[in-house]
Amino acid sequence: MEILNFPWTCAPHGGEFFSYLYPASVFLSFSVSISLNPSLTAQCRYALGMEDGTIPDSDITASSAWSDSTEAKHGRLSTGEGDGAWCPLGSVFPSGSEYLQIDLRRLHFLALVGTQGRHADGHGQEFARSYRLRYSRDGEKWITWKDRWGQDVVSGNENTYDVVLKDLGPPIVARMVRFYPLADRVMSVCLRVELYGCLWNDGLKAYTAPVGHVMQLPGMSVYLNDSTYDGSTEQGIQFGGLGQLCDGVLGGDDFTKTKELRVWPGYDYLGWSRESLGQGSVDIEFHFEKPRVFHHMQVHSNNRHTQGVRVFSKVECLFKPGILQPWSSPALTLPVPLEDLKDPSSRPISLPLGGRPAQILRCKFYFADRWLLISEISFLSGPAFAAVTPRAGLPVAKDDSSNTAILIGCLVGIILLLLAVIVVILWRQYWKKLLGKVGSLSSDELRVHLSVPSDNVVINNTHSYSSPQDEPPPYPGSPPYPSLSPPVSPPMPPSVPHYAEADIVSLQGVSGNNTYAVPALASSSPGADAAPLPELPRQCLIFKEKLGEGQFGEVHLCEIESPQDLPTLEFPFNVRKGRPLLVAVKILRPDASKNARNDFLKEVKILSRLKDPNIIRLLGVCVSSDPLCMVTEYMECGDLNQYLSQRVLLDKTGPSHNTPTISYPALISMASQIASGMKFLSSLNFVHRDLATRNCLVGGGERHIKIADFGMSRNLYAGDYYRIQGRAVLPIRWMAWECILMGKFTTASDVWAFGVTLWEMLSVCQEQPYSTLTDEQVIDNAGEFFRDQGRQVYLSRPAVCPQGLYELMLSCWNRDCKVRPSFAYIHSFLTEDAMNMV
CATH class of the missing domain: 1.10.510.10 (Transferase(Phosphotransferase) domain 1)
Structure with a gap:
C-alpha cells in the first residue's frame, strides 16, 4: 500500500497572516506567529456564509432545479426562502449525478460541513439520507472526498429540520465544493448546506514528493504513505495535490501509534527509506499560488533513533521567484540543531529562510539514519511585493531582511533586462548584415524551405504580392500586427538548416494519426x-x-x-x-x-x-x-x-x-x-x-x-x-x-x-x-x-x-x-x- 505525495507548502496557518480590508481597498498583511498550530482543524471551523448571506447567490449553482422556488440559491442552511431548499429536477437514484455547487472564490481550509432538509413550514418533507462531496481548487480537476478509511458516502439527515454536522477527516483545501445527494430508491430529495473552515492563508497549491515506503518491524508492517494525498502519482512521485503534510495533525513520538482509531500503523507520518530511495536525500517541491517572501520553514519530524529513524541532518533549499524564472543560486544550506538528538521524542524544527522571495521552493532533506519521517511542514511567509497601507491602530511587523531581498531582486532584474536589450540589439544587427548579403542573390536563387522530420522539401518562391496600404498602429510594447493581407516575399537566406529538437517517431503515425514527439x-x-x-x-x-x-x-x-x-x-x-x-x-x-x-x-x-x-x-x-x-x-x-x-x-x-x-x-x-x-x-x-x-x-x-x-x-x-x-x-x-x-x-x-x-x-x-x-x-x-x-x-x-x-x-x-x-x-x-x- 504505497501512495504518492506532492511536496508543496503545507499548513493553512503555517505563517499565519491576517488581512484587513482598508477603505481604499488596500490589504494590510502582517505576521503574528511562526509556530504550527497543532489543533488547526479544531480552530478553523467558522461558517463561511451560506446561512448569513456572505456567499452571494451568484456563487451558488446546481446541475438542475425543480422550479424557480427551489433554485440553488435557496440551498442555504436554516433559511426558508423560496420553498425552503434546493431541490434537483432529476432523480438522484440511481445515477447520483445531481449536485449543488458553492464557489468560495478563494482557496479555503474546510473542516466541517452541515446539511439540512426542506421543511418549508411543514409543507415539504424532503431530505437527503446520504451524499457525496467533490471539490476542486481550480474549477477543472474535481476530486471525490473520502474519509480516512476510503469511504466516500457521508451520512446525511433523518428529518427535514435537524442540522447534521460532519467533521471532515481528512480536511479539504478547495475553492469549489459540490454536494451530490444520494438515495437508495426513487424519491424526492432536497438540501440545505453550510461550509465551515477558514481562508487557506499559506497560498500553497500543491507539493511534490516521493511516494512513502513501508517499514517492516517484528510482527507488523508500518505504512508510511500519504493516504489522503489528492494529486496524481507517476513513476514513484506524487504531484499536483495536497495531503497529510499539511492537514494540521502532528504525529506522536511512537510512529507506530496513531491519533485516529481504526487506521494502520504509521498513518500520521510520511516516511522514506534511504535504501529504497537510492539516494541520500528526500527532494520535496512546494508550489504556491503567487510569489511570497519566506521567513521560516517549520518541519515536524520523528526521531525514534532506536528504530533507525532520525531527524534530517541538513536541508538545502532552492528558490524560484516565478514559474518562468530560473532557480536561485547558490542553494540555501540550513544546518539542523544537534542538541537532544538522543531524545527519541518527535519535534518541530524551525529553519530560517532569510526573507527570500519565491513562488516555488525545492528542498533536499538529508538522511541522518536509515529512515526519515515527517508529519507536517509549514511556512512563515507573506505576499511578495505587496503594497502595505496601515490601518489606524493596527501594529505592523517590519522585516528589513525581506525589504532588502526585494530591493536586490529588483536591481538584479533591471540588470538582466539591460543585458537582454543589448543581446537583442546585437542580434538584430547580425541579421541585417546577413539579409543584406542575401539581397544580392538572383531571383532564381530565392527559395522557401519547408522542413519535415525526414525530408527537406524546397518550394520555389515565384509569388509576387503588394504590401498592405493601411496598417493599424502596433500594440504598445509588442511587435506590429499588420492587417490580414497577402505578404510581400522579400529574399530570405537560401538555406535554412534542418533541426528537430526531439526524438521524433514520425509526424504521421502508421494509422494516419498524429504521433507525439518524445525525447529519447x-x-x-x-x-x-x-x-x-x-x-x-x-x-x-x-x-x-x-x-x-x-x-x-x-x-x-x-x-x-x-x-x-x-x-x-x-x-x-x-x-x-x-x-x-x-x-x-x-x-x-x-x-x-x-x-x-x-x-x-x-x-x-x-x-x-x-x-x-x-x-x-x-x-x-x-x-x-x-x-x-x-x-x-x-x-x-x-x-x-x-x-x-x-x-x-x-x-x-x-x-x-x-x-x-x-x-x-x-x-x-x-x-x-x-x-x-x-x-x-x-x-x-x-x-x-x-x-x-x-x-x-x-x-x-x-x-x-x-x-x-x-x-x-x-x-x-x-x-x-x-x-x-x-x-x-x-x-x-x-x-x-x-x-x-x-x-x-x-x-x-x-x-x-x-x-x-x-x-x-x-x-x-x-x-x-x-x-x-x-x-x-x-x-x-x-x-x-x-x-x-x-x-x-x-x-x-x-x-x-x-x-x-x-x-x-x-x-x-x-x-x-x-x-x-x-x-x-x-x-x-x-x-x-x-x-x-x-
Missing part, C-alpha cells in the same frame, strides 16, 4: 518500460464507422457493449449498466512493414504514459495476434470542430432561432481544459505537434474536453493539411514558423498551435485559419516571421474575443519561442482572468 523515450526515459497494458478480447469491439486511415493502418469507431464485464480495462468507467462505451480503435494492417510494427508498438508505449483528465487515454491493446490494435477513449459528442461549427454564439438577447447555442464562458471553460491537458503533456516533455479543434473531443453533460491525436487520418479534415509530393502531410496553418522552416517541434510550437486553436473556438469554427491565403502564402508568411521585418500576417481578432484574450493569442504567436507563455500560465489566465472578460 525508448532508451533513457524513466518509466519507459511501464507495466503492460491489458489485452482486450477482439470480440468485444463492435464496429460502428471508419474514422480515417493512413499508409499502414486505419482508425475505427467502435463500441464495447458491456465495459463492466471487462475487469482488465485500465481504469473504471462512469458508464451506466447496459450502456455501451464508445472507443476509437487504431488497427495496423497485417502487411505492414517491420518498421511500421515497431513504430506502432512505440506509439503504444507513448500513449500508455498519458494519464490526465483532459487527454484521451489508451484503454488496452490487442497485440497477441495480427492485426495489432490499440483501443483509446472516444467522446460521445465527437470532435470540437464539428461540435462548435453546428452552434452559434449566445448573445445577451438570448437565442433567437432553433440553432444550438454556446456561451462565451462555455468556450473559455473548454479552452482552459485544453490548456490543462497541454500543461500535463509539457510536464512530460511530450510535444503534440497537431493541436487543433479537430483533435479535441467533446463529452456530454459538462462539455468535458479531451485532447486526441487522430484528426490527421480523417478525410473530413484533408483540407487542413498540406501534402508534400503525395507523402507527408503537415498542418501548416496551425504550425509555428520554426516548425515550417526548420522542423523544430517543441512545447513552444504547441503553444503557437494553441493560440490558433483558441482563435478557432472564438470564431466558433466558422472558417479555416488564414482562409484568405493559399497554402503557399502561408508558407511565405512563415518566412516573414523568420525575417522579422514587420510584414508577417497575424490572425485577426474574432468579434466575440475581448482585447485581453486576443493579446494572449498574440503572445502565443511571438516570433521568439522563448517568450511565448507556458501552458501553466495560459491555464491560469483562462481559469482566473479570461472568464471575467466580456
Whole structure:
C-alpha cells in the first residue's frame, strides 16, 4: 500500500497572516506567529456564509432545479426562502449525478460541513439520507472526498429540520465544493448546506514528493504513505495535490501509534527509506499560488533513533521567484540543531529562510539514519511585493531582511533586462548584415524551405504580392500586427538548416494519426518500460464507422457493449449498466512493414504514459495476434470542430432561432481544459505537434474536453493539411514558423498551435485559419516571421474575443519561442482572468 505525495507548502496557518480590508481597498498583511498550530482543524471551523448571506447567490449553482422556488440559491442552511431548499429536477437514484455547487472564490481550509432538509413550514418533507462531496481548487480537476478509511458516502439527515454536522477527516483545501445527494430508491430529495473552515492563508497549491515506503518491524508492517494525498502519482512521485503534510495533525513520538482509531500503523507520518530511495536525500517541491517572501520553514519530524529513524541532518533549499524564472543560486544550506538528538521524542524544527522571495521552493532533506519521517511542514511567509497601507491602530511587523531581498531582486532584474536589450540589439544587427548579403542573390536563387522530420522539401518562391496600404498602429510594447493581407516575399537566406529538437517517431503515425514527439523515450526515459497494458478480447469491439486511415493502418469507431464485464480495462468507467462505451480503435494492417510494427508498438508505449483528465487515454491493446490494435477513449459528442461549427454564439438577447447555442464562458471553460491537458503533456516533455479543434473531443453533460491525436487520418479534415509530393502531410496553418522552416517541434510550437486553436473556438469554427491565403502564402508568411521585418500576417481578432484574450493569442504567436507563455500560465489566465472578460 504505497501512495504518492506532492511536496508543496503545507499548513493553512503555517505563517499565519491576517488581512484587513482598508477603505481604499488596500490589504494590510502582517505576521503574528511562526509556530504550527497543532489543533488547526479544531480552530478553523467558522461558517463561511451560506446561512448569513456572505456567499452571494451568484456563487451558488446546481446541475438542475425543480422550479424557480427551489433554485440553488435557496440551498442555504436554516433559511426558508423560496420553498425552503434546493431541490434537483432529476432523480438522484440511481445515477447520483445531481449536485449543488458553492464557489468560495478563494482557496479555503474546510473542516466541517452541515446539511439540512426542506421543511418549508411543514409543507415539504424532503431530505437527503446520504451524499457525496467533490471539490476542486481550480474549477477543472474535481476530486471525490473520502474519509480516512476510503469511504466516500457521508451520512446525511433523518428529518427535514435537524442540522447534521460532519467533521471532515481528512480536511479539504478547495475553492469549489459540490454536494451530490444520494438515495437508495426513487424519491424526492432536497438540501440545505453550510461550509465551515477558514481562508487557506499559506497560498500553497500543491507539493511534490516521493511516494512513502513501508517499514517492516517484528510482527507488523508500518505504512508510511500519504493516504489522503489528492494529486496524481507517476513513476514513484506524487504531484499536483495536497495531503497529510499539511492537514494540521502532528504525529506522536511512537510512529507506530496513531491519533485516529481504526487506521494502520504509521498513518500520521510520511516516511522514506534511504535504501529504497537510492539516494541520500528526500527532494520535496512546494508550489504556491503567487510569489511570497519566506521567513521560516517549520518541519515536524520523528526521531525514534532506536528504530533507525532520525531527524534530517541538513536541508538545502532552492528558490524560484516565478514559474518562468530560473532557480536561485547558490542553494540555501540550513544546518539542523544537534542538541537532544538522543531524545527519541518527535519535534518541530524551525529553519530560517532569510526573507527570500519565491513562488516555488525545492528542498533536499538529508538522511541522518536509515529512515526519515515527517508529519507536517509549514511556512512563515507573506505576499511578495505587496503594497502595505496601515490601518489606524493596527501594529505592523517590519522585516528589513525581506525589504532588502526585494530591493536586490529588483536591481538584479533591471540588470538582466539591460543585458537582454543589448543581446537583442546585437542580434538584430547580425541579421541585417546577413539579409543584406542575401539581397544580392538572383531571383532564381530565392527559395522557401519547408522542413519535415525526414525530408527537406524546397518550394520555389515565384509569388509576387503588394504590401498592405493601411496598417493599424502596433500594440504598445509588442511587435506590429499588420492587417490580414497577402505578404510581400522579400529574399530570405537560401538555406535554412534542418533541426528537430526531439526524438521524433514520425509526424504521421502508421494509422494516419498524429504521433507525439518524445525525447529519447525508448532508451533513457524513466518509466519507459511501464507495466503492460491489458489485452482486450477482439470480440468485444463492435464496429460502428471508419474514422480515417493512413499508409499502414486505419482508425475505427467502435463500441464495447458491456465495459463492466471487462475487469482488465485500465481504469473504471462512469458508464451506466447496459450502456455501451464508445472507443476509437487504431488497427495496423497485417502487411505492414517491420518498421511500421515497431513504430506502432512505440506509439503504444507513448500513449500508455498519458494519464490526465483532459487527454484521451489508451484503454488496452490487442497485440497477441495480427492485426495489432490499440483501443483509446472516444467522446460521445465527437470532435470540437464539428461540435462548435453546428452552434452559434449566445448573445445577451438570448437565442433567437432553433440553432444550438454556446456561451462565451462555455468556450473559455473548454479552452482552459485544453490548456490543462497541454500543461500535463509539457510536464512530460511530450510535444503534440497537431493541436487543433479537430483533435479535441467533446463529452456530454459538462462539455468535458479531451485532447486526441487522430484528426490527421480523417478525410473530413484533408483540407487542413498540406501534402508534400503525395507523402507527408503537415498542418501548416496551425504550425509555428520554426516548425515550417526548420522542423523544430517543441512545447513552444504547441503553444503557437494553441493560440490558433483558441482563435478557432472564438470564431466558433466558422472558417479555416488564414482562409484568405493559399497554402503557399502561408508558407511565405512563415518566412516573414523568420525575417522579422514587420510584414508577417497575424490572425485577426474574432468579434466575440475581448482585447485581453486576443493579446494572449498574440503572445502565443511571438516570433521568439522563448517568450511565448507556458501552458501553466495560459491555464491560469483562462481559469482566473479570461472568464471575467466580456
